[in-house]
Amino acid sequence: QVLLRQWGAGLLKPSETLSLFCDVSGGSFSGFYWTWIRQPPGKGLEWVGDISHSGYTNYTPSLKSRITILLDTSKKQVSLKLNSMTAADTGVYFCARVPSYGSGKGALDIWGQGTLVIVSS
């Protein structure tokens, strides 16, 4: 059974950098994209960015200047860094897996538990 376990600091001050981590257990990195999604309080889901098993990244244009997604295959870990945080970045952040082929292709088939991130002075 594949599990994604998220961790990282959830309370930040404006201008600080968000660092979140997503540990993958019970499965492989190969053949998947690893995605970050966020959800402001009471609102819908927003695709933030993703990274392939080979390290190729895609970011949402509105965050591209502030975001870095990395893969550590030795730790089976995906990370998200978002700098210059503001209150507008407050919300729940999820990591998720996307199969590149086969069952669930192109879909977010397994999700982490979510991390509430609050940006407040």
Add this chain to the structure above:
Amino acid sequence: HSALTQPASVSGSPGQSITISCNGNSSDVGNFNLVSWYQQFPGKAPNLLIYEVNKRPSGISNRFSGSKSGNTASLTLAGLQAEDEADYFCYSYVNSRTFEKVFGTGTKVFVL
């Protein structure tokens, strides 16, 4: 890229069928068969219901079905049950140089 458009809410009585639309354009829904649908309960992570427009992962009830026509994808819930009351989101790839993906605005389903 703008979010895909979904109705804010849809309601139905137990046993009825309801359909949720997901309106995009020729660069997202209309350009790919990589539309998926998710169910989300309050305080929980979303759960995959449908992928590649109309395929169900193992373990998902056949009461959930998906389809697409042109730039609009749809999710149908047949035999509505109280446990179906939740938020539903569509998701699609976007044909752009940035290889973006985009979610729908979300639909709250109420079971009357």
